[in-house]
Amino acid sequence: MVFYIEPEDALKLIEVLGGEEARRVAALLMENPEVSDMEIAEMLQMDIKQVRKVLHRLLELSLVTYVVSYDKENARRVFRWRIHTDQLVSSVRGQVVRIVERLKMIKDFYSQNQVYWCGKSTCRKLDFSSAVDHFFKCPTCGGQLEPFDPRELLEAVDEKIEQLQRFLR
Numbered sequence: 001m002v003f004y005i006e007p008e009d010a011l012k013l014i015e016v017l018g019g020e021e022a023r024r025v026a027a028l029l030m031e032n033p034e035v036s037d038m039e040i041a042e043m044l045q046m047d048i049k050q051v052r053k054v055l056h057r058l059l060e061l062s063l064v065t066y067v068v069s070y071d072k073e074n075a076r077r078v079f080r081w082r083i084h085t086d087q088l089v090s091s092v093r094g095q096v097v098r099i100v101e102r103l104k105m106i107k108d109f110y111s112q113n114q115v116y117w118c119g120k121s122t123c124r125k126l127d128f129s130s131a132v133d134h135f136f137k138c139p140t141c142g143g144q145l146e147p148f149d150p151r152e153l154l155e156a157v158d159e160k161i162e163q164l165q166r167f168l169r
């Protein structure tokens with residue numbers, strides 16, 4: 001099997017995109033190609049509905065395919081799943097590129113605009129002209145609007161961008 005990125009990195013990305021359970025299912029599929037959803041549920045001690053939900057999510061990301069066979073004994077169709085590490089790179093890469101772009105837009109916005117905020121996490125931040133319109137009172141809670149210091153936010157965004165860009169090299 002050829003990996004363009006290390007399997008461990010691929011799994012980290014799958015976790016970012018699909019959560020912890022997607023990571024577990026993906027790891028299992030890497031080791032055991034063509035297992036059925038029932039077998040996955042049993043091997044991971046996971047609820048079958050949850051397994052199907054995760055497989056559906058991986059299917060949306062074009063990371064898995066399935067073959068259908070017929071189980072005569074139990075008179076039912078069996079879906080056997082396979083993970084595709086070649087697709088993994090292009091599919092996941094596109095998503096990472098989009099996330100990085102979005103983060104850069106957030107960064108640009110906060111670097112170029114002074115934003116005003118009352119400090120409550122449930123209230124939104126306003127740009128200067130909206131703050132003037134509201135006489136520097138929060139339109140939601142009525143609190144005083146103060147200039148928002150974006151340094152901490154920008155540091156967190158930078159860190160996230162750096163983490164994600166490691167996957168794009």
Ligand SMILES: [Zn+2]
Nearest residue numbers: 118123138141
């Ligand atoms: Zn407020």
